[in-house]
Amino acid sequence: xxxxxxxxxxxxxxxxxIGLYAVIAKPNLVKKLLGLSIFQSAVFLLYISxxxxxxxxxxxxxxxxxxxxxxxxxxxxxILTAIVVGISTIALGLAIVVRIRExxxxxxxxxxxxxxxxx
Amino acid sequence: xxxxxxxxLAIAVPLAAAPLAALLRTGLTAWALATxxxxxxxxxxxxxxxxxxxxxxxxxDVGSWPAPYGxxxxxxxxSALLLLIITGASSVALLAGRQSLDAAVAxxxxxxxxxxxxxxxxxxxxxxxxxDAFNIFVFMEVSSLATYILIAGGSDPRALTAVFKYxxxxxxxxxxxxxxxxxxxxxxxxxxxxxxxxxxxDVADLKPILAAVGFVTVGLVLKAGVFPLHVxxxxxxxxxxHIVTAFVAACSTKVSLYVLLxxxxxxFQGSLAxxxxxxxxxxxxxxxxxxxxxxxxxxxEGNLKRLLAYSSVAQVGCVVLGASLMTATGLTAGIVHMFNxxxxxxxxxxxxxxxATRVTSLRLENLAGIGRRMPWSTAAFMLAALSLIGIxxxxxxxxxxxxxxxxxDEGALGVALVAVILVSSLMAVAxxxxxxxxxxxRAPPGPDTAIREASPLMLVVVWAAALANVWFxxxxxxxxxxxxxxxxxxxxxxx
Numbered sequence: 001x002x003x004x005x006x007x008x009x010x011x012x013x014x015x016x017x018i019g020l021y022a023v024i025a026k027p028n029l030v031k032k033l034l035g036l037s038i039f040q041s042a043v044f045l046l047y048i049s050x051x052x053x054x055x056x057x058x059x060x061x062x063x064x065x066x067x068x069x070x071x072x073x074x075x076x077x078x079i080l081t082a083i084v085v086g087i088s089t090i091a092l093g094l095a096i097v098v099r100i101r102e103x104x105x106x107x108x109x110x111x112x113x114x115x116x117x118x119x
Numbered sequence: 120x121x122x123x124x125x126x127x128l129a130i131a132v133p134l135a136a137a138p139l140a141a142l143l144r145t146g147l148t149a150w151a152l153a154t155x156x157x158x159x160x161x162x163x164x165x166x167x168x169x170x171x172x173x174x175x176x177x178x179x180d181v182g183s184w185p186a187p188y189g190x191x192x193x194x195x196x197x198s199a200l201l202l203l204i205i206t207g208a209s210s211v212a213l214l215a216g217r218q219s220l221d222a223a224v225a226x227x228x229x230x231x232x233x234x235x236x237x238x239x240x241x242x243x244x245x246x247x248x249x250x251d252a253f254n255i256f257v258f259m260e261v262s263s264l265a266t267y268i269l270i271a272g273g274s275d276p277r278a279l280t281a282v283f284k285y286x287x288x289x290x291x292x293x294x295x296x297x298x299x300x301x302x303x304x305x306x307x308x309x310x311x312x313x314x315x316x317x318x319x320x321d322v323a324d325l326k327p328i329l330a331a332v333g334f335v336t337v338g339l340v341l342k343a344g345v346f347p348l349h350v351x352x353x354x355x356x357x358x359x360x361h362i363v364t365a366f367v368a369a370c371s372t373k374v375s376l377y378v379l380l381x382x383x384x385x386x387f388q389g390s391l392a393x394x395x396x397x398x399x400x401x402x403x404x405x406x407x408x409x410x411x412x413x414x415x416x417x418x419x420e421g422n423l424k425r426l427l428a429y430s431s432v433a434q435v436g437c438v439v440l441g442a443s444l445m446t447a448t449g450l451t452a453g454i455v456h457m458f459n460x461x462x463x464x465x466x467x468x469x470x471x472x473x474x475a476t477r478v479t480s481l482r483l484e485n486l487a488g489i490g491r492r493m494p495w496s497t498a499a500f501m502l503a504a505l506s507l508i509g510i511x512x513x514x515x516x517x518x519x520x521x522x523x524x525x526x527x528d529e530g531a532l533g534v535a536l537v538a539v540i541l542v543s544s545l546m547a548v549a550x551x552x553x554x555x556x557x558x559x560x561r562a563p564p565g566p567d568t569a570i571r572e573a574s575p576l577m578l579v580v581v582w583a584a585a586l587a588n589v590w591f592x593x594x595x596x597x598x599x600x601x602x603x604x605x606x607x608x609x610x611x612x613x614x
Contacts, residue, residue, distance in 0.1 A: 097283070
């Protein structure tokens with residue numbers, strides 16, 4: 001039961017590891033950035049999961065007279081900021097990959113290293 | 120009245136100047152604006168340093184939302200010292216750097232380059248001024264993204280691969296920090312550092328907090344370039360534009376170390392039993408390895424900037440070693456070493472920028488006889504190098520002296536640590552000697568008259584920075600009192 005109740009957190013840990021594996025193991029720079037993106041998305045899931053309150057609703061709907069349970073809006077706001085940060089990072093990373101491709105003619109890490117050695 | 124706004128202005132001035140610089144048409148006006156904004160920030164930092172003397176802390180509620188609900192800016196002695204380092208390094212580098220940057224950055228890109236510089240400056244100032252864990256993350260990313268642009272902004276293609284590695288590793292570090300504060304928020308419901316400290320005491324299940332300690336520590340250690348997570352650092356320093364190296368080498372690792380110390384001491388030390396044992400048990404071996412291995416690599420390195428970069432890894436180790444001793448003297452040594460090392464290494468990289476305006480290759484064998492061709496630049500470099508080694512009369516001596524005093528208090532272990540510190544200074548002598556030997560005792564490669572001294576403005580600024588190394592070696596009052604107060608504040612949180 002606890003195992004199932006913590007489902008979101010298992011997925012968080014799994015995504016985090018998939019992302020980290022791709023960043024470390026893939027020689028292709030774009031695939032590395034994809035891994036980084038998965039890695040960051042895992043953290044978004046962590047924040048959104050912790051904001052959920054059982055039976056809670058969006059904190060904008062207020063019914064007069066009855067007690068309301070709201071989900072916590074703050075982690076959503078925080079993660080909006082973190083998503084923007086993530087997009088900027090990936091965009092900048094891709095821009096650097098484009099420049100690397102212009103200068104080296106390849107985006108494979110081992111070939112770039114070979115070229116740097118020849119320099 | 121307006122003095123109360125100073126903490127916010129320290130961040131707002133560079134951040135507001137950044138888009139203005141991007142709108143300007145010519146590199147010259149953008150440079151002038153960036154330098155003026157940077158100098159204004161330095162003035163604000165000086166006023167803040169005056170405001171926090173005597174263990175005073177300045178708190179500022181952003182948008183008048185009171186802490187812990189709103190974002191709080193909190194200026195302590197520690198943050199004031201770091202603000203001085205950041206804004207001082209930026210001002211000096213910009214003032215000296217126009218000619219060198221003009222050579223590295225294409226004319227059309229100069230205004231946006233200076234905008235990125237101001238964003239980096241504003242982000243770094245934000246990290247040290249903020250008292251809110253998530254706000255620190257956002258400023259960390261603002262400054263990191265801007266720094267990547269600065270590093271890749273030059274003409275050397277090797278900077279691109281270096282900055283890609285830095286981007287990947289820096290993002291992983293920042294994301295680890297984000298996971299850590301997420302876990303703490305989950306258990307305490309707060310993001311304000313002061314409030315966190317108070318609320319962790321009421322947390323029944325400490326397991327998520329312990330996981331958070333791991334994430335926050337590893338994330339920040341990565342960003343600070345502590346051995347063995349320093350692998351992004353040498354190439355980043357080596358291939359970025361020379362003036363950018365001077366700025367980045369002086370500030371960025373120190374700011375991450377600042378967050379590591381502030382976060383760890385404020386939030387974890389007071390609330391977790393035996394945390395200080397784990398803290399020093401984890402960091403002290405890394406610090407010793409950093410000092411010994413990185414100094415060794417520096418002795419064998421052939422490229423001047425990479426050599427200095429490895430020396431920086433070793434000096435980061437010295438800062439961490441001081442902090443991991445967990446005593447007032449040790450922490451003071453670590454913190455004042457942040458200031459002194461920023462001063463020495465910043466000056467050295469500025470002097471390298473002077474050399475690089477006249478020579479094309481910075482490999483040691485190509486610098487033969489440079490001391491005769493460019494006597495003033497080389498002499499300024501050597502003066503700062505003496506401070507790096509820790510010769511009495513220079514700033515570096517003050518921190519090494521404190522570090523050794525602190526280590527001696529540790530008994531048998533302390534004797535071993537003193538040996539490590541002394542060996543590190545000897546190794547610094549060895550790698551500085553290699554540079555001196557190339558610069559002064561080898562004949563210039565030919566009757567080449569094209570190489571002459573760097574421009575007067577650069578020389579004046581570099582010499583001012585070099586003499587500051589001596590000034591703060593003889594009169595270390597300001598950095599030492601701020602460091603001492605910072606150490607006392609940090610230790611006040613320990614259980």
